Amino acid sequence: MKRLNRLLGYSISPTDLIRFVIIASLTLLCFIIITYSLSRNLGTIYAQLFYFPVIYATYFYPRKGLYLAGACAVVYECFAYLYVFPDTGGMILVTGQALLFVCISALVAYFSEKIHASEIHNRNIVEKSPMGIILFDKNDYTIRLTNTRFEHMVGYTAEDLARMTFPELLSTPEERLRFEESVASGEEVRSFETVFLTREKEPVWVNLSWSRITENLLSCTVVDINKFRLAKLAADKIDAQYKQVTDSLPTCIVIIRDQMIVYANPSFEVFSGYIPEELLGRDPLTLVHPDDQADFLQSCHIAETGSSPLGRVDVNLLIKSGRIRPATLFFTRILQDGSPSVLINLVDIPEQENVKGRSLQDKKQRGIISTFACELRTPLQPIMGYINLLMQDPETYGVTEETRIILDRCAKSVDRERQLINQMLELSVIDAGKIPLEYSVFSVPDLVRTIINAGGYAADADITIDIPAHLTFDADKNKISTVLDTMISNAVKYSTHPRKITIAYRSSPNDTMHRLSIRDNGIGITDARLDEIFEPFPIPESGTALKFDKIGLSLAIAKKYIKMHGGYISVDSILNLETTFCIHIPKKRPAEVE
Amino acid sequence: MVHKILVVEDDQPILDLMDMLIRKLGYEPVLVANGFKALELVQKEPPALILLDIMMTPINGWEFLEKLRGEFGMRSIPVILFTASPLIDEKMKEMKDPNLGVLTKPVSFSELKAGIARYLG
Incomplete structure (x- = not known):
């Protein structure tokens, strides 16, 4: 068999061999029958017998079948001519019959090819x-x-x-x-x-x-x-373990995605008094005291953007009974069901301790503020008053021009002292929560222009205002004015020649916050100090400390004023190039002051 | 006629200063360091305006004001609270007194002038 394969140059299967034997036997049988019938002078009626091997062969091997048909036709014609020559009619008949072999074979070959092709096609599809x-x-x-x-x-x-x-x-x-x-x-x-x-x-x-x-x-x-x-089973197992851990933790865990609570463990349910159905899908802000919502949002935002590994904030939470419960929240960015989410770990601040602590602290603070104010401000009054008096009427008091200049310098120092004390007191009062906001709707470009004119800032710097002409804020105008004045005067103070300051409004109609940015081309602030500049009493950094000590408390006050509105101030700085302060305040005033 | 301004204040250096400043502004100062004495004086001879300190003994500024407006029924005399405390805004709003103003210590000459002129203009 193998030798035969080699001889032919292609492989022959056992099936092929059987078919070959059948075809060969059939063809041989046809010859025998025809030769026998011719020898007995029985005519040429048996020519049709050749159809059998020809059709059989052509069906399985279309091309070889055609050759066979050709060969049979030639042999048949040679034999038949011997008998019918020179009878013209007989010769035409024989030739026609021989051609018919070939035609039938071609026809069978054509259809057979088609059937085989589709079979191979289907087998390929199935196999592959x-x-x-x-x-x-x-x-x-x-x-x-x-x-x-x-x-x-x-x-x-x-x-x-x-x-x-x-x-x-x-x-x-x-x-x-x-x-x-x-x-x-x-x-x-x-x-x-x-x-x-x-x-x-x-x-x-x-x-x-x-x-x-x-x-x-x-x-x-x-x-x-x-x-x-298997992967799903493993994941389910991990999920189950994770759930077991979080469910049995004594600390409260809440997961937030797209401003919605997507998970709260039983500890949090006990803490808040809400049942799971009330918590899931709820806006977490509805559980946060309005005063703390800005802090909460900011921490959430920081955790979401992943800019800080772990945020922490103390807030008052509103629980179902309507009471307020203080807690420390830790924010972490996690992946929950493949989507970025924020996991909040809540540590309960024991209530009693807090209430006692707060009222005691409150009383103490009020005491400190009042004493502080009287002790610091009262002695300034005579100094200021007498200097004013002398300068008011120099001739009566025999004040020479030189003395007047000295007195003027004293007055300026006293005024600065007064301002600083006022700022310190303002800060304590805000901390004690004694200042209410007086909301009104006012034009922002008008306010900015007023501030610039009153402070004479345009004389020191090239100020570009990029604020829509009809932009209004619904906020406490005086406080916003103080904040903007602080921002603009700092921008002028800490920028370098040629001073360039840009005040721009950056908020789209879909934003819930107004965003007003003030950019200068100043000395910049190192990253380490970015948070510190808003602290009322920062720890001085060697070298640059002197440059910042004159900021005083105005930024701390500005931060608190904006926070009272439910917003926050962000700052970006490139050292020795520029600093941008951005004020973010809610477009809608908080519900409780409406 | 020169307006009389009553200054109720228990801090002597400030009383001394106010004496000079008020004269300079062209009014006649009446200086009292004790709230009770001041009330007596008001009854005898009502001033055109009272400059009132708050942190005082034996009665503080709020008590003085209460007695003045209540017991003595003197609602029309303008009173300017002259104080260093920043915690009075709330209380002032509660009182809803149209003849009540405030000047925060330390006050400059021009501020004092404007503050008084609001009532005695």
Whole structure:
């Protein structure tokens, strides 16, 4: 056989060999019959006998069949001519019959090619399919055909499978019953998840879909979902462990995504008095005291953008009973179900301690403020008053021009002292929560222009105002004015020649906040000091400390004023290039002051 | 006629200063360091305006004001609270007194002038 293969240059299967023997025998038989009939002078009626080998051969081997038909035609014609020559009619008949061989063979070859091509095509699809394919009988579940992918999946050979029924592959009797019921229902089924047992009795998760292709035959595609199922099982296990840990923690945990509570552990439910249905999907801001909402939002925002590893803020929370409970919140950025979320760890501040502490602190603070004010301000009054008096009427008091200059310098110092004391007191009063906001709607560009004119800032710097002409704020005009004045005067003070200051409004209609930025081309602020500049009493940094000590308390006050509005001030700085302060305040005034 | 301005203040250096400043402004100062004495004086000879300190003994500025407006029924005399405390805004709003003003210590000559002129213009 192998020698024959080598001889022919292509492979011959056992099937090919059998077919060849049949064709050869049929052709030989035709010759014998024809020779015998001719020798007995029985005429040429048996020419049609050649059709059998020709059609048979052509069906299986279209091209070779055609050659055979040609060869038969030539042989037949040679033989027949010997008998019919010179009879013209006979010769035409013989030639026609010989040509008919070839025509019939060509016709069979054409259709055979077509049938084979589509068969090969389908076999290719089945064999090369990334899914397992199995054809089975819907009555007795015998397996008629499987592809290599499926055989690999279950570890059986095609021969093994041909002797098996489909349900034998399933893992448990219950699954078999479920499968048989599903098939018996007669409907096409998609996504039937079950477990196969491989030859080695290993379970494999699969997803089956089947449809009918003939009356009794069903074609079933098999997708291996083993890896997916195992991963899911592992993930479920981790999830369950995670849930167990968070559920049993004594500290409260809340997870927020898209401004909604997506998880709250039982400890938080106990803390807040709300049941899970009331918490899930709720806006967390509704649980935060209005005074602390700005801090809460800012911490959330910082955690979301991941700019700081762990944020912390003390807030008062509103619980279901309507009471206020203080707590320390720690913010962490996490991935929950694949989406960035914020995990809040809540530590309860014991209430009693806090209330006692607060009222005591409040009383103490008021005492300190009043004493402080009287002790510091009162002695300034005579100094200021007498200097004013002397300068008011220099002739009466015999004040010379030189003395007047000295007095003027004293007056300036006293005024600065007064301002500083006032700022300190202002700060304490804000801290004690004694200043209410007086809301009104006012024009921002007008206010900015007024501030610039009153401070004479335009003389020192090139100020660009990029604010929509009709922009209004609904806020406490005096406080916003103080804040803007601080920002602009600082920008002038700390920028370098040629001073360039840009005041711009940066907020889109969809924003809930107004954003007003003030940019200067100044000395800048080091990152380490960015937060510190808003502190009333920062620890001086060597070298640059002197440059900042003159800021005094105005930024601390500005920060608190904006915070009272429910907003915040952000600052960006590039050292020795520029600094941008941005005021963010809510477009809508808080509900309780409406 | 020169307006009389009563200064109720228990801090002597400030009383001395006010004496000079008020004269300079062209009014006649009446200086009292004790609230009770001041009340007596007001009854005898009502001033055109009272400059009133708050942190005083034996009665403080609020008590003085209460007696003045209540017991003595002198609601029309303008009173300027002359104080160093920043915690009086709330209380002032509560009183809703149209003849009540405030000047915060330390006050400059021009501020004092404007403050008094509001009532005695």
